[in-house]
Amino acid sequence: MKYTTFNQQNSNPLAEPMFFGNPVNVARYDQQKHQIFEKLIEKQISFFWRPEEVDVSKDRVDFQKLSDSEKHIFISNLKYQTLLDSVQGRSPNIAFLPIVSLPELETWIETWSFFETIHSRSYTHILRNLFSDPSAVFEDIVLNEEIRRRATDISRYYDDLIFLTQLWQTQGEGMHQVDGVTYPVNLRELKKKLYLCMNSVNALEAIRFYVSFACTFAFAERELMEGNSKIIRLIARDENLHLTSTQHILNLWARGKDDPQMQEIAEECQDEARAIFMNAVEQEKQWAEYLFQHGSMIGLNKDILCQYVEFIANHRMAAIGLDTPFEVKSNPLPWMNNYLNSDNVQVAPQESEISSYLVGQIDSEVSVDDFGDFDL
């Protein structure tokens, strides 16, 4: 089906599935099939922040004091995070927008991607402060073997879905030959690719960021690189919200609350979905090994980090109806909770003085007490 930017056929968005129904026409939010996405948009926008608001200038002094193995840990993590957000800043838009059918979900995807671009910009902000020329760090992202291996796995499911969608939207269903390879294109095959892609994104948001987060916060526990830690806290808060959205999508499918065919596919592909998750866990553990190859840092080593990945994985897998395959019962890094708690996230400076920020705002809430000293 050819993509159209404004579908002139009258369709009822309340009866459409999330994906592969009619293309969205009117961007209306007065009625929603899945209210949750509108709520997520509101929440995400309320989180708005700019990297430049966070002062990272002290980090430069701290960075000089780090040992070589700690510098390796810090910079490698920034490279990996830069890769993850480079992918996430564009891929949900390119992969999901051409096939989305609900206006509230379409806008959620755009909002989500936009925040990933804020994250990308914040890595440049951090690196520019540490190095007078950060080019070497950025250039290594496409050369570093460890990072490339992860990039392959992360982008594969997106690329498969995007390619098949392009074939479908230009040539319709059928067997299509491209560069000597024949691709079967039909709606079920497309939906399968979508299901696997969503699982891969869910695993990314659920697991892949957390080894890096743990290292950042371990530095902050030692009162080092605190500007960086402030930024990563803001990023972690956003990523938590993105994870909530992919968990909702997967659960809406699995519970038959959206497209009945997606429920069938969810059952059929459960093993594959689980394997995607387990593979992400395994890769994160290997990443921990790579980080600590030149030595550990105070308060954190490879084993504790791997246990933390398993602990988080149990929770994240349970959330999408999978088993909890790991033995870890208690949180091996309890201080992580303090950093992931949104109460501890510093608000933007212009918001901390609410009276001046909200110029011209009227407080429309009236309580009975306001009439306490009122006499007629």
Add this chain to the structure above:
Amino acid sequence: MTSETSISDDQPAQMTQDDRFVIHLDEQTSLTCSKDKTLLESLEAQQVDVHYHCREGFCGACRTKLLEGEVEYVTDPLAFIDDDEILPCCCVPVSDLKIRLA
């Protein structure tokens, strides 16, 4: 915010018997919680370890099985929760509860 599920800040400080509920964690363990704190805060105040991240109902880290009883949300939960699950970080008990922590 709907008035039924919200709790205003100007609630009277003194608690009545009606605002205290028994929370059963398993066959042996039970504790008393009041309506003036979220279930997560009450559990923490009594040294019960609960996994949490955001404490605002959007991340789902504190997701807990509700076996019996009823809760009211003080913040609209955004995280996915199953029909038999609650988010202790943003709810208060409105009856005695039987819960199973993850």
